[in-house]
Amino acid sequence: MASVERIETALRRALDLAQGPGCPPQLAAAVRHAVFPGGARIRPQLCLAVARACGDDQPGLSDAAAVAIELLHCASLVHDDLPCFDDAPTRRGQPSVHSAFGERLAVLAGDGLIVVAFQVLARAGLQTPMRLGPLLTTVSSAVGMPSGIVAGQAWECESRVSIREYQREKTGSLFTAATVAGAQAAGGDPVAWKPLGDCLGEAYQVADDIRDVVADPDELGKPIGRDAALGRPSVARERGLPAALRHFDALVREAIAAVPECPGAPFLRAMVRSESERLVPVQMVARLRAVA
Amino acid sequence: MASVERIETALRRALDLAQGPGCPPQLAAAVRHAVFPGGARIRPQLCLAVARACGDDQPGLSDAAAVAIELLHCASLVHDDLPCFDDAPTRRGQPSVHSAFGERLAVLAGDGLIVVAFQVLARAGLQTPMRLGPLLTTVSSAVGMPSGIVAGQAWECESRVSIREYQREKTGSLFTAATVAGAQAAGGDPVAWKPLGDCLGEAYQVADDIRDVVADPDELGKPIGRDAALGRPSVARERGLPAALRHFDALVREAIAAVPECPGAPFLRAMVRSESERLVPVQMVARLRAVA
Numbered sequence: 004m005a006s007v008e009r010i011e012t013a014l015r016r017a018l019d020l021a022q023g024p025g026c027p028p029q030l031a032a033a034v035r036h037a038v039f040p041g042g043a044r045i046r047p048q049l050c051l052a053v054a055r056a057c058g059d060d061q062p063g064l065s066d067a068a069a070v071a072i073e074l075l076h077c078a079s080l081v082h083d084d085l086p087c088f089d090d091a092p093t094r095r096g097q098p099s100v101h102s103a104f105g106e107r108l109a110v111l112a113g114d115g116l117i118v119v120a121f122q123v124l125a126r127a128g129l130q131t132p133m134r135l136g137p138l139l140t141t142v143s144s145a146v147g148m149p150s151g152i153v154a155g156q157a158w159e160c161e162s163r164v165s166i167r168e169y170q171r172e173k174t175g176s177l178f179t180a181a182t183v184a185g186a187q188a189a190g191g192d193p194v195a196w197k198p199l200g201d202c203l204g205e206a207y208q209v210a211d212d213i214r215d216v217v218a219d220p221d222e223l224g225k226p227i228g229r230d231a232a233l234g235r236p237s238v239a240r241e242r243g244l245p246a247a248l249r250h251f252d253a254l255v256r257e258a259i260a261a262v263p264e265c266p267g268a269p270f271l272r273a274m275v276r277s278e279s280e281r282l283v284p285v286q287m288v289a290r291l292r293a294v295a
Numbered sequence: 296m297a298s299v300e301r302i303e304t305a306l307r308r309a310l311d312l313a314q315g316p317g318c319p320p321q322l323a324a325a326v327r328h329a330v331f332p333g334g335a336r337i338r339p340q341l342c343l344a345v346a347r348a349c350g351d352d353q354p355g356l357s358d359a360a361a362v363a364i365e366l367l368h369c370a371s372l373v374h375d376d377l378p379c380f381d382d383a384p385t386r387r388g389q390p391s392v393h394s395a396f397g398e399r400l401a402v403l404a405g406d407g408l409i410v411v412a413f414q415v416l417a418r419a420g421l422q423t424p425m426r427l428g429p430l431l432t433t434v435s436s437a438v439g440m441p442s443g444i445v446a447g448q449a450w451e452c453e454s455r456v457s458i459r460e461y462q463r464e465k466t467g468s469l470f471t472a473a474t475v476a477g478a479q480a481a482g483g484d485p486v487a488w489k490p491l492g493d494c495l496g497e498a499y500q501v502a503d504d505i506r507d508v509v510a511d512p513d514e515l516g517k518p519i520g521r522d523a524a525l526g527r528p529s530v531a532r533e534r535g536l537p538a539a540l541r542h543f544d545a546l547v548r549e550a551i552a553a554v555p556e557c558p559g560a561p562f563l564r565a566m567v568r569s570e571s572e573r574l575v576p577v578q579m580v581a582r583l584r585a586v587a
Contacts, residue, residue: 025460026441030449034440082406087398106379110402111449114374117406118439121413125431132424139417139431147410148326149318157322157403168317 006055010047013066014038014073020126021119033104033112034119037077042095045278046177047073049203050185052274056267057191064134067127068184071120071142076177078116079152081109088159117146138187145180152176166241174211175204195263202258203275209251210282212239217291244291248283255279298347302339305358306330306365312418313411325396325404326411329369334387337570338469339365341495342477344566348559349483353426359419360430360476363412367438368469370408373401375448409438430479437472444468458533466503467496487555494550495567501543502574504531509583536583540575547571 018038022031047069054065084091084099086106091099101109124142128135146152155173158164182200183193216239239247255275262271310330314323339361346357376383376391378398383391393401416434420427438444447465450456474492475485508531531539547567554563 021440023441025464026446027449027453029452030440030446078406082402085402087402105452108449108452110374110377110379111445111452114370114405114409115440115445115449117409118435118443118445121431122435122439125428125435128431129428132428135427135431136417136421136424139413139420139427143410143414143417147414148313148322148407149315151410153403153407153410154318154322157319157400157407160321160397160400160403161319172317 006048006051007044009051009066010044010069010073011041013070014041017070017074017119017123021115021122029104029108030111030115033100033108034115036097036103037081037100037112037116038074040095040097041073041077043278043281044073045207046076046181048274049178049200050181050188052267052271053182053185053191053196053199054189056263056265056271057186057189057196059189061131061134061188061190064127064131064138064188065185067123068138068142068188069181071124072145072177072181072184074116074120074123075142075146075152078113078120079146079156081113081116083156085109088156134187134190137193138184141180141184141187141193145176150176166238170205170208170238174208175201178204178207198261199258199263199271202254202261203278206251206254206258206279207282209238209247209254210279212237213244213247213251213283213291214287216240216244217287248288248291251279251283298340298343299336301343301358302336302361302365303333305362306333309362309366309411309415313407313414321396321400322403322407325392325400326407328389328395329373329392329404329408330366332387332389333365333369335570335573336365337499338368338473340566341470341492342473342480344559344563345474345477345483345488345491346481348555348557348563349478349481349488351481353423353480353482356419356423356426356430356480357477359415360434360480361473363416363434364437364469364473364476366408366412366415367434367444370405370412371438371444371448373405373408377401380448380451426479426482429485430476433472433476433479433485437468442468458530462497462500462530466500467493470496470499490553491550491555491563491567494546494553495570498543498546498550498571499574501530501539501546502571504529505536505539505543505575505583506579508532508536509579540580540583543571543575 018035021034050069050072051065059065080094081100083089084094085101092102093099100112124135124139128138144151148154150172152173155169155176158169158172179197179200182196186193186196215237238250258275259272262268310327313326342361342364343357346360351357372386373392375381376386377393384394385391392404416427416431420430436443440446442464444465447461447468450461471489471492474488478485478488507529530542550567551564554560
C-alpha cells in the first residue's frame with residue numbers, strides 16, 4: 004500500500020473507533036472535519052518512511068505512531084484557529100472547525116483529538132509492550148511541556164520570545180518526533196534518526212514564514228500575512244527573504260545529508276527533495292529572486 | 296506517607312518536570328494555578344487506595360496513575376470554565392484560569408495538562424512495560440472518545456441528551472478509571488475493582504446535582520445554580536430533591552458493598568463513608584428534609 008493511502012486508512016480506522024457508541028454526533032462530525040480532507044500529511048509520511056527504513060516489523064505500531072502524530076497536529080491546528088488565537092475563518096480551503104461547528108465544539112474536538120492520539124498508541128502498544136514506553140515518551144514530550152507544541156504556542160502569550168525556541172517547540176518538535184517515533188515503532192535506533200527530523204522541522208518553519216509573506220492565498224488554502232498581523236516571530240520578516248531562502252536551501256541539504264545509510268535512504272532523500280519543492284516551489288523562488 | 300501528602304508531592308514533581316527549561320513562564324504559572332491548591336483530590340486518593348489494597352508493589356506507577364487522573368480532571372475543569380462553556384469566574388475559591396491568565400493561556404493550560412498526564416504515565420511506564428499498555432488504555436479511554444470526559448462534555452452541545460450517558464461519560468468515567476487504574480498499576484485485577492468506581496462516579500454526580508441546587512456557594516467554592524442556568528441535565532432537578540437524596544444513599548451503600556474482600560477493604564469502606572459525608576453533609580440533608 005502506498006504510504007499516503009496507508010495513512011488515510013489508518014486515520015479512518017482510528018476515527019471510526021473514536022466515534023463508536025456513546026459519541027455525541029456533533030463532536031464526531033467536528034473531529035472528522037478537523038482530520039479530513041487532510042493537508043500534505045507530511046509528518047505521518049515521514050514517520051512511516053523512517054519505520055520502513057528500519058524494517059517496519061510491527062506495521063500496526065508504525066501506523067499508530069503515524070496516526071497519533073497526525074491527530075496531534077490536527078488538534079493543534081483546531082486550537083490555533085480559535086477566535087482567541089488566530090481567529091482563522093478557513094483551514095485547508097474549508098471553514099475552520101470553529102467556523103463550521105462553533106467555538107465549544109472546536110475546543111472539544113481539539114481536546115478529543117489529543118486524547119484519541121494516545122488511545123491509538125495504547126491500543127497498538129498492547130501487542131508490543133517493550134516499544135510502547137519509549138514511543139509514548141517521544142510523542143507526548145513533542146506535544147506537551149516544557150518544550151512541545153503547547154509550550155511553543157504559549158510563547159505567543161509572552162512579551163519576550165526567543166524565535167528559535169518558539170519555532171523549535173511549535174513546529175520542529177513534531178517533525179523530530181515523527182522520525183524518532185518511526186524508528187522506535189520499528190525497533191530502529193532513534194538517535195540516528197533524530198537529526199533528519201530536526202532539520203526538516205526547521206526547514207518547514209522557515210518555508211512557512213516565506214509562504215506567509217509571499218504566497219498566493221489560493222495556493223496556501225489559508226489566509227496569508229497572518230504572522231505579521233498577529234505579531235508573530237518570523238525568520239522571513241526578521242532577516243529578509245533572500246536570507247530566509249538561503250537558510251531554507253541549507254536546511255534541505257542538511258536534511259538530505261542526515262539520512263542514515265540504509266536500504267530506505269534513497270527513497271527518503273527523494274522524499275525530502277520533493278517535499279522541499281512542494282513547500283517552496285521553483286516558480287515562487289524565481290518570483291522572489293526577481294523582486295529581491 | 297499519608298495518601299494526601301503523597302499525592303501533593305507526586306503532583307508537585309510532575310509539574311516541576313513539565314515546567315523545566317524551555318517552558319514559557321506564563322504557561323507554567325497557569326498550569327500551576329489550575330492544579331494548586333487542589334480540591335478534595337478524591338480521584339487520585341481513590342486510585343492510590345485501590346493500588347494499596349492490591350499491594351502497591353510499584354509505587355512510582357501508582358503515583359503516576361493517580362497524578363495522570365488528577366491532571367486530566369484539572370484540565371477538564373479549566374476548559375469547562377472557559378467563556379464559551381460555563382464562563383465561570385471562580386473555581387475552588389480562587390479566580391478561574393481564564394479569569395487570572397486570559398482565555399488563550401486557559402486553552403493552552405488545559406491542553407498542556409492533558410498531555411502532561413500522558414508524559415507522566417510514559418515516564419513511569421518505562422520501568423514497568425507490561426503494565427503500561429493496559430493502564431494507558433484505561434486512562435485515555437476515560438477522557439477521550441467515544442465515551443470519556445470530552446464526549447460527555449460534548450453532549451452539552453447536542454439538542455437531545457441522554458442524562459445517563461452525559462453523566463456517566465462526563466463524571467463517572469474518571470472515577471471508574473481511578474479504581475481500575477489503581478488495580479492495574481499494582482498488578483491487581485481491574486475487573487474486580489470496576490464496580491466500586493462505577494458506583495462512586497454516579498454517586499458523585501448525583502451529589503454534585505444536589506449541591507448545585509441547594510448548597511451555600513461559600514461551602515462549594517464555585518457559583519451555584521449553574522446547571523439550571525446552563526440548561527444542563529440534572530437528576531436533582533428532574534426527579535426532585537428527595538428522590539435524588541434517596542438515590543445518593545443507595546449508591547453509597549452499593550459502593551461500600553462493591554469493595555472486594557481484601558486487607559485494604561475496611562480502609563476503603565471508611566473512605567467511601569467519609570467522602571459521602573463530605574459530599575452531602577448531614578446538616579445539608581437535615582435542611583433539605585425540613586423543606587421537602
